[in-house]
Amino acid sequence: MTAIAKSSPRFSYPSTTLQKIAQDVLSQAKKLGATACETDISDGFGQNVTVRRGEVETIEYNRDKGLSVSVYIGQRRGNASTSDFSPQAVNDTVAAAISIAGHTAADDCAGLADAELLAREFPDLDLYFPWDLPVEQAIELAKTCEAAALEVDKRITNSEGASVYLNESQFVYANSLGFMGGYPASRHSISCAVIASQEDTMQRDYWYSVARNATDLEEADSIGRKAGMRTVARLGAKKIPTCEVPVLFEAPIASSLMGHFVKAISGGSLYRKSSFLLESIGKQVFAPHIQIREVPHLKRGLASQAFDDEGVATHERNIVENGVVQGYFLGSYSARKLGMRTTGNAGGNHNLILENGAGLDFPALLKEMGRGVLVTELLGQGVNPVTGDYSRGAAGFWVEGGEIQHAVEEITIAGNLKNMLLGISAAGNDVVVRGSKQCGSLLIDKMMVAGG
Structure with a gap:
């Protein structure tokens, strides 16, 4: 029961490396006396650009990775995690999980999923769409979005900014029942929030769009206009009786x-x-x-x-x-x-x-x-x-x-x-x-x- 989707060179590690780490975790857990084991290994990156009042406010770029392992000694469970993929760190993490399991009470409901329920078919769900978005283009998208909001009404006097965010990740899950599966996925978004003033009151509202594929996102200027219109509509708010x-x-x-x-x-x-x-x-x-x-x-x-x-x-x-x-x-x-x-x-x-x-x-x-x-x-x-x-x-x-x-x-x-x-x-x-x-x-x- 193994199905690993093809990896992308955009990630820090090929999927084959994640599979190898997963196999090492399972082998080490068995060697140290675990009766069952499961592990989840992930790798991903993101880029977030925020523009406020037409100027770049933040540019964030991150790369993340993580490994979590759960071991079972009978029905005693131990869990440990790390962000270090070196062989020594992986072995130390498994050993830590084993040690924790040795100090926990038995739980008759603990354990891996029943083997007959594990997935045997792996349909392509079309979840991964890399977004080749240079920072300069992300800035222009954010500026377009915010400008559209500010142009809605002259009463829009301030902005909390417009952001363009992309995220791509991949993972491998494996357990000692022989299951190993994983795939890459993406999640991208565009958002905008602005502030409108009338007399001595201010109102704020926002709009955003999120999708796996950037081409499925709402247009940046449309997001901005909706944020602007929603904000202006809130002006003149009144109280109502109970x-x-x-x-x-x-x-x-x-x-x-x-x-x-x-x-x-x-x-x-x-x-x-x-x-x-x-x-x-x-x-x-x-x-x-x-x-x-x-x-x-x-x-x-x-x-x-x-x-x-x-x-x-x-x-x-x-x-x-x-x-x-x-x-x-x-x-x-x-x-x-x-x-x-x-x-x-x-x-x-x-x-x-x-x-x-x-x-x-x-x-x-x-x-x-x-x-x-x-x-x-x-x-x-x-x-x-x-x-x-x-x-x-x-x-x-x-x-x-x-x-x-x-x-x-x-x-x-x-x-x-x-x-x-x-x-x-x-x-x-x-x-x-x-x-x-x-x-x-x-x-x-x-x-x-x-x-x-």
């Missing part, structure tokens, strides 16, 4: 609701009983029209993987059907703690897509809401993962008659995640892909909004 109304979460932040759901049905939260969704398989958690799929083999997906962090094969599956939970997110350890089987989610969820079916566009969502609050920014961390109680500072816009009336700020939105998920009355088709969770704007039927 009320109970529908709340529309704009797409870029609506995915945070999916994030709370994922955390609640992930193994660590479940076996520790620190979740508001314990024993939720087969139960109605979302509104009946909600469908959520996990699609790990999505081409160019920001969270696509042929195998998880333990080498377990990933598979497309339905997480939510007609609002009913069909499965959890489990790695081998948490699955054993729960008396279940891993779902191939060691390391987290893969591309999670909330399907909108005949989803409404954004203007239609506003019409559907009628009167309420459009939330475009969330502040603070007021979410209790055990009870589901939700209370966060927010900013956005007041909506009347299905039309945005004015910006609002200094509000708090509150509810309980159980009721919020069940109360999703509409999902939009305005999906903004920026990470592992994809959905359009989400309309919650009612929440408490505390104003000034």
Whole structure:
């Protein structure tokens, strides 16, 4: 079970070197008495250029590498890591892991993934796109982005800058069950944030785009214009009285609701009983029209993987059907703690897509809401993962008659995640892909909004 994608000369090490180090780790662990071992070895680099007010503010360039090894002596586990790939350092790291394992208590759930679940097929997921971007070109892109934002309105008086970031990395994961796999991947982005002033008030907003392939990024000037328009739209913000109304979460932040759901049905939260969704398989958690799929083999997906962090094969599956939970997110350890089987989610969820079916566009969502609050920014961390109680500072816009009336700020939105998920009355088709969770704007039927 070995599959290593072809390496690139852009990296510090060829993939064959990472494979050789992995083999050395496994051999040394066995020699020192480990009954099982797994290792992850990575190598990568990044470049980040930031321009502020038309001048270069920072140019950062980094090269990173790392090795992590976990050894098992029976069911006692030890872990150690290093950024030194020299033979002596590798041997010392394995020895350190062995020493740690010798001082830990046995855990009957510890160990490698079950051999029969390891990946045997390795589809090309199209995840690596080198971006040949000289610093001079990155600077010009950032300047274009920021200039577009500043030109939106004369009330935009300052800038937090525009940044152009590229990152490329590769890894090899191997274990003593005979599995070895790895591949290179890329992740690039362009962002911009500006500040607008009106009388004695100032507002800030931003926009960004992220993709595996730089050609899939939104145009730099478009990103800048959106950052500028969003910032200006927030001027003239007013306070509103406390009320109970529908709340529309704009797409870029609506995915945070999916994030709370994922955390609640992930193994660590479940076996520790620190979740508001314990024993939720087969139960109605979302509104009946909600469908959520996990699609790990999505081409160019920001969270696509042929195998998880333990080498377990990933598979497309339905997480939510007609609002009913069909499965959890489990790695081998948490699955054993729960008396279940891993779902191939060691390391987290893969591309999670909330399907909108005949989803409404954004203007239609506003019409559907009628009167309420459009939330475009969330502040603070007021979410209790055990009870589901939700209370966060927010900013956005007041909506009347299905039309945005004015910006609002200094509000708090509150509810309980159980009721919020069940109360999703509409999902939009305005999906903004920026990470592992994809959905359009989400309309919650009612929440408490505390104003000034």
